[in-house]
Amino acid sequence: MGNPAKTLERQRSFKNAVLELRALTADDLEAVNGTILDHMQSSVKMIPEVAGHLINAGGKRLRPVLTIAAARSFGYDGRQHINLAAAVELIHGATLLHDDVVDESALRRGLETANIIWGNKESVLVGDFLFSRSFELMVKTGSLKVLDILSAASCTIAEGEVLQLATQKNTAATFEMYLDVVKAKTAALFAAATQAGAVIAGASETEEKAFYEYGLNFGIAYQLVDDALDYAGSQTDLGKSVGDDFREGKMTLPVVHAISAARNDEERAFWQRTIADVDQKDSDLPRALDLMQRDNIIPRTLDCAREFADAALASLRTLPRSNYTSALADLVDLSVARNS
Amino acid sequence: MGNPAKTLERQRSFKNAVLELRALTADDLEAVNGTILDHMQSSVKMIPEVAGHLINAGGKRLRPVLTIAAARSFGYDGRQHINLAAAVELIHGATLLHDDVVDESALRRGLETANIIWGNKESVLVGDFLFSRSFELMVKTGSLKVLDILSAASCTIAEGEVLQLATQKNTAATFEMYLDVVKAKTAALFAAATQAGAVIAGASETEEKAFYEYGLNFGIAYQLVDDALDYAGSQTDLGKSVGDDFREGKMTLPVVHAISAARNDEERAFWQRTIADVDQKDSDLPRALDLMQRDNIIPRTLDCAREFADAALASLRTLPRSNYTSALADLVDLSVARNS
Numbered sequence A, B: 001m002g003n004p005a006k007t008l009e010r011q012r013s014f015k016n017a018v019l020e021l022r023a024l025t026a027d028d029l030e031a032v033n034g035t036i037l038d039h040m041q042s043s044v045k046m047i048p049e050v051a052g053h054l055i056n057a058g059g060k061r062l063r064p065v066l067t068i069a070a071a072r073s074f075g076y077d078g079r080q081h082i083n084l085a086a087a088v089e090l091i092h093g094a095t096l097l098h099d100d101v102v103d104e105s106a107l108r109r110g111l112e113t114a115n116i117i118w119g120n121k122e123s124v125l126v127g128d129f130l131f132s133r134s135f136e137l138m139v140k141t142g143s144l145k146v147l148d149i150l151s152a153a154s155c156t157i158a159e160g161e162v163l164q165l166a167t168q169k170n171t172a173a174t175f176e177m178y179l180d181v182v183k184a185k186t187a188a189l190f191a192a193a194t195q196a197g198a199v200i201a202g203a204s205e206t207e208e209k210a211f212y213e214y215g216l217n218f219g220i221a222y223q224l225v226d227d228a229l230d231y232a233g234s235q236t237d238l239g240k241s242v243g244d245d246f247r248e249g250k251m252t253l254p255v256v257h258a259i260s261a262a263r264n265d266e267e268r269a270f271w272q273r274t275i276a277d278v279d280q281k282d283s284d285l286p287r288a289l290d291l292m293q294r295d296n297i298i299p300r301t302l303d304c305a306r307e308f309a310d311a312a313l314a315s316l317r318t319l320p321r322s323n324y325t326s327a328l329a330d331l332v333d334l335s336v337a338r339n340s
Helices: A004-024 A026-040 A046-055 A062-072 A080-103 A120-141 A144-167 A175-200 A205-229 A253-260 A265-276 A284-294 A297-317 A323-335 B004-024 B026-040 B046-055 B062-072 B080-103 B120-141 B144-167 B175-200 B205-229 B253-260 B265-276 B284-294 B297-317 B323-335
Strands: none
Touching: A004 A026, A004 A062, A004 A323, A026 A046, A026 A062, A026 A080, A026 A120, A046 A080, A046 A120, A046 B144, A062 A080, A062 A175, A062 A323, A080 A120, A080 A144, A080 A175, A080 B120, A120 A144, A120 B080, A120 B120, A120 B144, A144 A175, A144 B046, A144 B120, A175 A205, A175 A253, A205 A253, A205 A297, A205 A323, A253 A265, A253 A284, A253 A297, A265 A284, A284 A297, A297 A323, B004 B026, B004 B062, B004 B323, B026 B046, B026 B062, B026 B080, B026 B120, B046 B080, B046 B120, B062 B080, B062 B175, B062 B323, B080 B120, B080 B144, B080 B175, B120 B144, B144 B175, B175 B205, B175 B253, B205 B253, B205 B297, B205 B323, B253 B265, B253 B284, B253 B297, B265 B284, B284 B297, B297 B323
16 A cells, blocks of 8 residues: 555545445435435424535445446436435435444534534434334335335444454454454445345346345455555545544454464553553554554455455356446445545 | 322223223233334343333223224224234334333333333433334335325324423413323324224224214323322322422423413512422422412313313214224223322
């Protein structure tokens, strides 16, 4: 990640891949934004204020784009993928509001979080509201199967969040434990977004399954890159500080790798103190970064992400080819080379 | 409420009404409890611990009993009312977990709350889990109409909670504002519970509407009595302390009445200081109780509850008579005379 020219090129490429997919789905995405805006409204005026702060804060709309692309890749020309994509983004928004309360985060996408501006109580309740609204939207699709997929995914997300709470600060956490958290808290919604998009378009069971696998593996790859960037990105790119996960004592894959690569008791004690006890001083983050550089931790994490990205691409290749599947392939390919 | 013998008689009567309804629905209620238990399970072991603490803490299961009775009153002999009733109780459980975080409550039904034992983060996330599970159960009923009713009710509950947050400590809150909060945060789920029970049983639109009205008006009456008892009940009966609402600066109907009955600026300043500023000393609760007694506030609140109870009974009389509707009538009738 050291070559600035190469880094810039990678960044451009991922941004282009997202832009390509957004251009391909531009009309649908505009309709989704309108639907989201409609469903944030309430006579209780604090609700659209809090929800609007989050929803308008410049998210990539990655999950609804996945739903739209999956549905459109089968030539779907109905309108229910709009409600569905909006529902997926509202679930995501609800979990972000609750996440920021649970993580005590102060910054998201470069802006102060809702829990800081309005308070934890407001974030919990407006999250509940958005979550309920997302189910209202799913009901509008008229598909019980879609409701089944997304309610199961919502359960899995909550389980993943609780599991993360239980493994946080646990320096004995293994790669498998970490992967369980990532699958549940991030990849489950990616998988449900693409699978439900295929379902609403009337895809076959095999195609539906392939889109589920695509979403799940892409979601894992995406989160692994995110976790790597927390130790390697720059603040401007991420809209959050480098080392946020470190400061919170989060057991992410770079830390799992770094601990297993520790060469002596002193190094193991360093990770125990900084991650498990979250007892840190200013020189600790630079030292963590040094140790990670010495043991090649970030490239190893990105290699791991690459494996899941390859699995996502393999699933995609079993599906009917279209502009949409090409764009979805580019997205995966370039996401593992992104730096923001 | 001053005559101990009369109070005891009233208490027995309400308990009998609940027992009568529970006896009438005993087999169904056992099936509901089994379904709830199944749907609390998770490989993440903290989830059934936290959920079990709340769900097994001896709630009255009032809402699922309403759903069962509504469905059975039409002679329904299917099984989907079980999933539906369990879903209703899980929504209620999820809102209680989030409520206790928002209200910073320490005691519920005489036990320490989950947020005190496990923490706020855990309560938020396990609430999300139970909420998601409730939607999984609704999907199992196969009825999009039921899903529509309950997702709309969930939105309304969240709106009511946010509205309560906005009106809390606001001594200018009117009867109408207070009623809006009660309708949304309590009565909406009672109404959805009875309406959805009727829908699953294949009731006509008129019958469905009548059960909605029954639930809504009973829910309002029930909450008004609850709020009155917070200033008039005894700690043993309620499983919470008398004056909890007062100490939290909650604008409930007794306080709305008491403020409008204040005779001079000093009394208005008293309510402003104790409720709006929540700046209280030991002698404040006794004084609040004295002022309420002088101005007949508790009987006035209970009279108001009686009006909503009468509206609930009127709706019930338009429905086909059965053991279930008789028991539902007794329940309403005696709930406005309860002291716990």
